Amino acid sequence: MSGAAVSCDGLTKRFGGSSGVLAVDRLDLEVPAGSVFGLLGPNGAGKTTTLRLITGLATPTAGQATIDGTRIDPRDPGARRAIGVLDQEPRYYSWMTGRELVALAGQLQGLTATEARARAGTVLERVGLADAADRRIGGYSGGMRQRLGIAQALVSGPSLLILDEPVSSLDPEGRRDLLALIAELRERATIIFSTHVLADVERICDRVGILDHGRLVTEGPLDELLARYALPLYRLDPEPGQDAAVAGLAARLRSTEWIDRVTETESGLIVSVSDATLASSGLLPIVVAAGVRLAAYERVRPSLEDVFLRLVGRAA
Amino acid sequence: MAGLRVLLRKELLESWRTYRLPVVAGLFLFVGLSSPLLAKYLPEILKAAGGDQFGTISIPTPTAADAVDQLWKNLAQFGAFAAIILAMGAVAGEKDRGTAAFILSKTASRGGFLGAKVVAIATVLALSTSLAVVVAWVYTAILFGPPSIAGWVAMGLLAWVGLGAWAAITFLGSTVTGSTAAAAGIGFMALLVLSIVGAIPSVAPYTPGGLAGPAIALATGASVDVGDVIVPLASTMSLIAIALGAAAWSFRRQEM
Numbered sequence: 185m186s187g188a189a190v191s192c193d194g195l196t197k198r199f200g201g202s203s204g205v206l207a208v209d210r211l212d213l214e215v216p217a218g219s220v221f222g223l224l225g226p227n228g229a230g231k232t233t234t235l236r237l238i239t240g241l242a243t244p245t246a247g248q249a250t251i252d253g254t255r256i257d258p259r260d261p262g263a264r265r266a267i268g269v270l271d272q273e274p275r276y277y278s279w280m281t282g283r284e285l286v287a288l289a290g291q292l293q294g295l296t297a298t299e300a301r302a303r304a305g306t307v308l309e310r311v312g313l314a315d316a317a318d319r320r321i322g323g324y325s326g327g328m329r330q331r332l333g334i335a336q337a338l339v340s341g342p343s344l345l346i347l348d349e350p351v352s353s354l355d356p357e358g359r360r361d362l363l364a365l366i367a368e369l370r371e372r373a374t375i376i377f378s379t380h381v382l383a384d385v386e387r388i389c390d391r392v393g394i395l396d397h398g399r400l401v402t403e404g405p406l407d408e409l410l411a412r413y414a415l416p417l418y419r420l421d422p423e424p425g426q427d428a429a430v431a432g433l434a435a436r437l438r439s440t441e442w443i444d445r446v447t448e449t450e451s452g453l454i455v456s457v458s459d460a461t462l463a464s465s466g467l468l469p470i471v472v473a474a475g476v477r478l479a480a481y482e483r484v485r486p487s488l489e490d491v492f493l494r495l496v497g498r499a500a
Numbered sequence: 501m502a503g504l505r506v507l508l509r510k511e512l513l514e515s516w517r518t519y520r521l522p523v524v525a526g527l528f529l530f531v532g533l534s535s536p537l538l539a540k541y542l543p544e545i546l547k548a549a550g551g552d553q554f555g556t557i558s559i560p561t562p563t564a565a566d567a568v569d570q571l572w573k574n575l576a577q578f579g580a581f582a583a584i585i586l587a588m589g590a591v592a593g594e595k596d597r598g599t600a601a602f603i604l605s606k607t608a609s610r611g612g613f614l615g616a617k618v619v620a621i622a623t624v625l626a627l628s629t630s631l632a633v634v635v636a637w638v639y640t641a642i643l644f645g646p647p648s649i650a651g652w653v654a655m656g657l658l659a660w661v662g663l664g665a666w667a668a669i670t671f672l673g674s675t676v677t678g679s680t681a682a683a684a685g686i687g688f689m690a691l692l693v694l695s696i697v698g699a700i701p702s703v704a705p706y707t708p709g710g711l712a713g714p715a716i717a718l719a720t721g722a723s724v725d726v727g728d729v730i731v732p733l734a735s736t737m738s739l740i741a742i743a744l745g746a747a748a749w750s751f752r753r754q755e756m
Contacts, residue, residue: 239605241756259752261502261607269605275598277510279517291506292606336602 189217189344189374190238194247197233197398207233209398210247215391217252217343220370222385222406223378224488225395226496231378232272234395235348238376239269251344265294268337268373272348274329276336278322282313285321286336293340300339307335312361326353334362338369345369347377351384363388382488392488396496406488413494414486415444416460418467421452421480433474440470454484503608504615511620521624524582528628531578532635535571540643564644568655568719571636572712575629575659583625583663584687587670589680590617591751596678601756610751614675618744621667622660629660648721655719658711658733665708665736666691668743675747678754706735 195211198204208230215221225231236242238249240258249256254263276285283304290300308317311331316324324332330353337345347366351359359381366375367388379385385392386406393403402409422430430453437446437455442463445456457463464483471478515521543559591614594600603613633656640647666687673686698709710732717724 236756241601241605243755259610261604261609264605265607267605271598271601271605273598274602276602277514277599279514288506288510289602289606292503292603292608294607 187217188214189219189252190215190376191250191253192234192238192247193250195234195237195244195249196246197230197237197242198245206398208237208244211395211398211400213393213400213403215374215376217374218370219374219391220366220389221374221376222389222392223376223395224380224382224385224392224492225378229395229496230398231395232348233398235346235376235378239267239346240264265340266343268293268340268342268345270330270333270337270345270347270350272352272378274333276321276329276332278320280321281318282308282321282324282328282332282335283317285332286339289336290339293342295340303339303341304335307338308332310338310365311335312358327355327358330354331358331362334365341372343373345373345375345377347375349379350377351379351381359384382492386488394492394495401495409491410486410488413491415456415458415490415494416463417484417486417490418455418457418463419452419480419482419484420455420471420476420478423477423479426476429474429476433471433476436470436474440466442466452480456490501609501612501615503603503606503612504619507603507608507612507616508619511616512623515620515624520586521627524586524624525628525631527578527582528575528632529635531571531574532632533639535574535636536567536639536643539566539570562644564640564647565716565720567636567640567644568647568652568716571632572655572659572716572719575632576662576709576712579625579629579632579659579663580666580691582628583621583667584670584684584691586621586624587667588674588683588687590621590671590674591747592674592678592680592683595756596680604756611748614744614748614751618668618671621671622664625663625667626660629656629663632656633659647719651719651721655715658715658718658729661733661736661740662708662711662715665739665743668740668747672743672747672750676750705731707732708736708739711736 192211192213195208197208198206211234223231223234233242237244238251238256240256240261240263243258251263251267256263280288286304286308287297287300290303291297295303305317308314311334313328313331313335316328321329321332330350334350337347351362354362363384366377369375389406391404392406392409394401402413434446434448434453437443437453442457442459443455444458447454455467468481539562543562546559591600600613604610633652637647637652669690670683670687674680674683677683677686694707695709698704698707704710714724714729714732
């Protein structure tokens, strides 16, 4: 696979007329074919609206989205043939069985009735719903509906999977299984998913886009973003019984110019620095000068959460 | 109309599984059974209930025309309610539950989505109306002698078109407002307003209620001018077409 599976060019969505809410603001984005793309952002950042614009469920106020070079138009459903979509809160026909619903999704994506039934059995087994396949959806739990949503999105073997908060209703086991499934699919499909669980993004995504107030704050390969935006962190774990000295150390660190942030934790201090070079030679002397004995001292690999909090301005 | 065939199958299965079809068919079956019986035995019931109060008032001997009259009245009332109830949640319910977004995230077109619903509602009404007319014909034949089959078929078709008008107006309400309750309100309001307006003789032929005269005449074998059938039929079908066209126009512009 090569080139962009999804392109957004100045994609804009405003709700409620010219003075209404700007949900997506001139979004320019390219998702390379074959990548697993994590779309991050705080609540109300425009993630779901962006995904709905890409799937053609909403009409852009300006700009356009294309899938494999074909412009998405809500009035032209043909371009959706290659897409599998999982909604944020999947709700399906309670009177149908799981197998019937997945087969219906398959037929609507162009499979014959026989193909759709056969594929439904396969994907339901893959998501762990084989035993419940012939039960009415009305009796499914939230987690089962989420698995069913994954199954209906996968049934036609789409080349693009759009998953809006796919792990939100899953228990830890279901979450682990879904992430494994996504990782398994990465060779066959381009996957875009939005989530609040940053650890999941770090685990399976090659690329990340961070949205805030409808604008794309940054986008790129995960490692590149971590290298570009994450500030170096140091973990200082003092030996017990030095509360006063540790408080003094925290105060001294906060007043140091090249130290960006000091967070007190149960085990000690997390120190975020703005200059790694100065920190590597200057941090320990400050500790020594404060008379604090350390049980552990470690340079911590910054996480996506640190990047996220820094970029969307929610840092503590 | 992409997805129409697949979605129509889903709609018909839904009508069966959610008991819409059995309940509406049951209601129409009751209408079909009760109308000739009521026409036949109402005078006797009145006599028995009223005792001497009727005095010398003579009640005419019931005929097959009374059965037709009774059947049409019952179909127009109960049938209209059923048509409104069938259509009120058709689009609003799916939007509210989020299932419309599921369907429309596939390759189904919006025309196919609406078309399947319209055909399914029309099918449920057609089956139910047919059931009522067939059962009523059998009972009328037993109680009064066999009436004209062709005339009753024509009456059944006109009744179906008339009920389609209430369903189409309610369907438009369901699509435009996205609220089942509002759609029902629009349907019942249209029924009320058009019934009142239809009481004006010069306007009546242009309303769904204008179908009553020619339908009853056809079923009783009375002579009917072609114009007496065509005008209300064309008016009602135009009303249906306008309502469904407006629903399609509105739905195409809606966000899911």
